[in-house]
Amino acid sequence: MSVAHGKRSIGDRAFGIVNGAILFLLMVICIYPFYYIFIYSISDANAAAAGLGVALMPVKMTLRNYQEVFKMEGMGKAAMVSALRTVIGTVGTVACSGFFAYLVTKPLYFKKTIYRLTIATMYFSSGLVPWYLTMRMYHLYNNFFVYFVPGLISAYYIILIKTFIEQLPASLEESAMLDGAGSVTIFTKIIFPLSMPIIATIAIFSAVGQWNTWFDNYILVQNKELTTLQLKLYTLLKNSSQLAEQANQTGANGGVMSHTEDLITPMAIRMTVTMVVTLPILFVYPFMQRYFVKGIMMGAIKG
Amino acid sequence: MRTKKINASRLRMTLLALPFVIYIIAFSYVPIHGWIYAFFDYRPALPLFKNEFVGLMNFRHIFEDFRNIGRVLKNTLIFFGLDILTSFIPVLLAIMLSEVKSRKFKKLVQTTTTLPYFVSWIIIYSFVFNLFSxxxxINEVLLKLNLIKEPTSIMMNLEAVYPFQTFLRLWKGSGWNAIIYLAAISGIDSELYDAASVDGAGRFMKIAHITLPGVAPTYFVLLLLSISNMLSSGLDQYLVFYNGFVAPRIEVLDYYVYKIGLMTNDYSYSIAVGITKTFISLFLLFSANAMAKKFRGESMF
Structure with a gap:
């Protein structure tokens, strides 16, 4: 800690106050959009649209917006698809990357070649169109599998898990081997449980990644049945934005804002859908924080 | 020591690893075969070898297309330059956080400033859309305060593209990027601070002579690493914020590769641009690594 001991001078105190005030402001800037969307989504749509509406506090609290949003066509399904890809993708990535990383610590034939082949994938990419064409070649088009199969093995995860496994005591594994356990048993019964700290980090980052990914859906899945929540929100926003752009071109700004006395407004729908897409992240966020430092090291390897 | 005899357990484990190796080849190496398309005048719907082989024509076309390439390169490099210029902000945030005495307040600020890192660009687009349109x-407040006469939309303002998109990246990433500097600061020997206090150094003296030199190595390594990503601004952010009004400035190289490849379906030219980008990036990566070796006597990877 960089805190000086002893008496605090006036300058020191002033520094503390200014420092704290700036940090407080940053905090507000970061959190306010989340807060605003949240209070808007639980306010009465027409009351919220009037004047300054809900800048600080919800007005006429109601869950009506949420009821309406879940009545929208395909909403429930999109939520299902997003949840499924998150669960399957995370479990698959942890299992495959974990087991492969364990095998890479063993004296395999061509071990060096296998490891280099894996790590090299971090430093080059075939590019967008070759990747797109390859996915289509594998029939990963309009196919749920495209959401999780391409991410099952990641070189960064392999490095992290391998490094972790290598510092585990070798004696545990040796005694199990003497008892005649095979490598699959040793991995599931000994290595995997012992590697929980790193496995949890990877699980949480891959879950957030799965939930947030939409580009694969955007270019490789046209089937409405397989639309994810992220893309659903994107489509909704782009439709509204096109209306606004047209209005801007014709100079008729008012048209977009005029609200009829509907029970729910386009603005309220957008806000509420946004909240539905953000909520899962907000829920897991408190549990994630202990894994941050490991996570950022991951980013550093990624470069 | 290597034995010639095949060891049954080694063989078994190698066979277990085989499916994963095939997987890696299938998903990371097989896509490279797509580079062949860059040497053809490819029309989707025809099988590849029914198309005309044109050699390096698509690569030469990059120079003929300089009006577009020049524009997207300029945008890409401006965004990169702005990122470099603002890269001190996470360092500053980390230093400010490390100067906070109350643990609770520090934790609170850290928690809230890191949160934006975990939402997608679509969510951020929605925030901007709902707040700024x-x-x-924002318009309501500015109108009420009589600061503006008519509502404006920053998302459709060409002049605002560079600063606004940079601001959004800072909003999303600063808290997260500060974590690595906080780790570097907590690694500084606290005796250094005590000794400086005894010598009568004030807060700013200690920050300038102990904290800053403490985080400098981390900062420079990250800066060097970012050089190899100079041309890779990413796609998500620019794709979601794209609209007709801001198009001339928001189109970056990655967006252009996407546009000509998947929107106008000119696969061959898009792949040629992509290949060129990959080789320039690899060259930058190796140069940055060589530079790191010179400065620190060790390689980054």
């Missing part, structure tokens, strides 16, 4: 809160 016509009829959005």
């Amino acid at each position: 016509f009829g959005g809160l």
Whole structure:
């Protein structure tokens, strides 16, 4: 800690106050959009649209917006698809990357070649169109599998898990081997449980990644049945934005804002859908924080 | 020592690893075969070898297309330059956080400033859309305060593209990027601070002579690493914020590769641009690594 001991001078105190005030402001800037969307989504749509509406506090609290949003066509399904890809993708990535990383610590034939082949994938990419064409070649088009199969093995995860496994005591594994356990048993019964700290980090980052990914859906899945929540929100926003752009071109700004006395407004729908897409992240966020430092090291390897 | 005899357990484990190796080849190496398309005048719907082989024509076309390439390169490099210029902000945030005495407040600020890192660009687009568009809160407030006469939308303002998109990246990433500097600061020997206090150094003296030199190595390594990503601004952010009004400035190289490849379906030219980008990036990566070796006597990877 960089805190000086002893008496605090006036300058020191002033520094503390200014420092704290700036940090407080940053905090507000970061959190306010989340807060605003949240209070808007639980306010009465027409009351919220009037004047300054809900800048600080919800007005006429109601869950009506949420009821309406879940009545929208395909909403429930999109939520299902997003949840499924998150669960399957995370479990698959942890299992495959974990087991492969364990095998890479063993004296395999061509071990060096296998490891280099894996790590090299971090430093080059075939590019967008070759990747797109390859996915289509594998029939990963309009196919749920495209959401999780391409991410099952990641070189960064392999490095992290391998490094972790290598510092585990070798004696545990040796005694199990003497008892005649095979490598699959040793991995599931000994290595995997012992590697929980790193496995949890990877699980949480891959879950957030799965939930947030939409580009694969955007270019490789046209089937409405397989639309994810992220893309659903994107489509909704782009439709509204096109209306606004047209209005801007014709100079008729008012048209977009005029609200009829509907029970729910386009603005309220957008806000509420946004909240539905953000909520899962907000829920897991408190549990994630202990894994941050490991996570950022991951980013550093990624470069 | 290597034995010639095949060891049954080694063989078994190698066979277990085989499916994963095939997987890696299938998903990371097989896509490279797509580079062949860059040497053809490819029309989707025809099988590849029914198309005309054109040699390096698509690569030469990059120079003929300089009007577009020049524009997207300029945008890409401006965004990169702005990122470099603002890269001190996470360092500053980390230093400010490390100067906070109350643990609770420090934790609170850290928690809230890191949160934006975990939402997608679509969510951020939605925040911006709902707050900044016509009829959005920001316009309402500015109108009420008589600061503007008519509602404006920053998302459709060409002049605002560079600073605004940079601001959004800072909003999303600063808290997260500060974590690595906080780790570097907590690694500084606290005796250094005590000794400086005894010598009568004030807060700013200690920050300038102990904290800053403490985080400098981390900062420079990250800066060097970022050089190899100079041309890779990413796609998500620019794709979601794209619209007709801001197009001339928001189109970056990655967006252009996407546009000619998947929107106008000119696969061959898009792949040629992509290949060129990959080789320039690899060259930058190796140069940055060589530079790191010179400065620190060790390689980054």
